Amino acid sequence: MSANVSPSIQGKTSDGRLRKLLYSQKAAPYLFVLPFIVSFFLFFLYPMVNTIIMAFQEIAPGVTKFIGLKNFSNLMNPDFYKALRNSTVFTLWTLLILIPVPLVLAIFLNSSRMVAKNFFRSAMFIPALTSVVVAGTIFRLIFGELEGALLNSFLGYFGVDPIKWLVNPWSSMMALVALASWRWIGVNILYFLSALQNIPNELYESAGIDGATALQKCYYITLPMLKPITIYVLTISIYGGYAMFTESYMLWGGSNSPQNIGLTIVGYIYREGLQQNNMGFGAAVGITLLCITLVINIIQLRATGQFRKED
């Protein structure tokens, strides 16, 4: 391959050479992808290789040294397990909410009988445009523990005692999932909507002629046709769930939460790597996270048949 790259041109002037290079069927494509390749090497490959190296090092100014697998054996601690558990539970909840709900909403929004479609479409998408920092702060106040906080004052109408939302494990997970759902539903609706609009109308028409009901059409046409996009949304949601950080950081105003109920894997990288200046260990956590998401995604993609040879 590399032999093809080097242009075997013998132009008389440099001008001619340049011209030949640019018109060369073989060289030009490489030239055009060069910017991407360079940025890929600089910003993805180099940091990644470096992270892998750092995961085996103890890093302190002037005394960086290799320590073998110690960073990885240090991972066997309750805080990391907690982070892993929180991230997993959070991911499962977001999958349970962020796939079915936007799917149904998208079907509604795509229906010709829906009124004020455009209004709802934009209204649902607005949360995705707000900054998580702002939204997180507001959610923190909504989930405040005093009687006067929004949720607790609702509960008050029904005579329920105020709940310390961000202290109990179940309610804090709820707060996290609520914030994530609020924020991402609009985006997922967008994915599903675009897929819905690609389903040819003829299918519905012919089903109608065959006497299919609306529900049957939905089950036998819409859902199967949405499979590719659903798999895509599933894949990015798994990754997104495990990579969650800002939401928890904002809800508890830092990476520390009572009994680590809000600690996520990325939060753990942040805490260990930056806040405690333990870059090597942070890198080890990062590599572990990469392996986990990779394995889960591969399993999921295999299970949904993505690796099957195209027929």
Next chain:
Amino acid sequence: MRKGSVIFLLSVMMLFTILVGCSGNNSGSGGNAAANEGEGGTANSGAATKLSLWTFSELHINFYKEMERQWNEKNPDKQVTLELTTLPYEDMHNKLLLALQSGTGAPDLADVEISKFGNFLKGQPQLVELNDVVEPELGNVVKSRFDIYSKDGKYYGIDFHVGATVMYYNKGILDQAGVDPDSIVTWDDYLEAGKKVVAATGKPMTTLETSDHWFLWPAINQQGSDYLDENGNVILDNEINVNTLKFAQKLLDEKVAVIAPGGDHAAEEYFGFMDNGGAASVMMPYWYMVRLTDYMPSLKGNIIIKPMPAWTDGGFRSAGMGGTGTVVTNQVKVPELAKQFLAFAKMSKEGSIQTWKILGFDPLRTDVWDLPEMKEANKFTEYFGTNIFDTLIEVKDEINPVHITEDIPAIVDKIKSDVLPRVLEGKEDPAKVLKEAADQFRN
């Protein structure tokens, strides 16, 4: 041919943009360093030398500006211009850490908060040793406040304040319960007084934090204990610490204390709660005054400052807590000038007075505490009365040092996120929880 060169030009431009974008990350801070280099050479010729300084507190900016003015008045031949940058707390520490680690992009001076300081002592500290400006003044200052920023006998940071921990009592509530704060000498007295307050007013005597440690740390420090001993060994689970947490549980069981709304004394919920007369007292360091004046205005004139209760008769009644050590980084171009300016700003009499006037902190120099300047009216004297420093003078010899090593940031995180929530909120056995936490740091 023309078409060809246009395309070529375009792709070169794209490539160039990307490369520029890559170096753009550093150009902000790198540019700074370059500017300093240029200015450094002209330092002797009388032009002002630029010193860049990062801080995480807007309040500190006002202080540094005032000290820059005073320095330039006194040193016409060594003028400085401060380039002050305020960054959010976490951001600033992270950026500084990375800049020092990578060897480029750090400012000349930076404020480093005490619970982050350990991070900067790891390996070979990338900071300038300050012994030659600190040592001559050690007799006039609270020395334990310098030891906390040292490693192997070298001083690396200068604090703003002593951070003496005191008890802020709500006089109105105590009067209602018929409790005289001067009669509270020991923690047992405090517990008894608390019961009276609860019986008479239905309000708790105090609040305890679960996501911060301004009860545990000062309370064990008073008794000569700490998280680490002077050699850096973990003593987190010693008997004193266990008993102190048991006492905290007792305060909660007797309803004398409640858990601070919002989890700590800097939470919005807590400010509202306290401002409405939620509890009869709060134990915090002197630097908490500005929070009271700014966030709890209705308590104005109603708060009295007293020493902490002692654990035994004659025991220590305060503890130096919190703090911000200003450091000179090793990327400084004019180390001597930076050190001199820093020492002037934070250790001189002038600096100490401004520390009080602008920041409301208890300055490091003990010889300024009784100066008339300290009694001049300001927002703090309006709020707390004019004898704020009497309490400080009373307890100045009752302050133990805390032991800071590179393990402290991790230990403090553990205490805030695990130990305190489990012991205070979850009512778990302090001995067990502390042992678990301590073991994690022993190996």
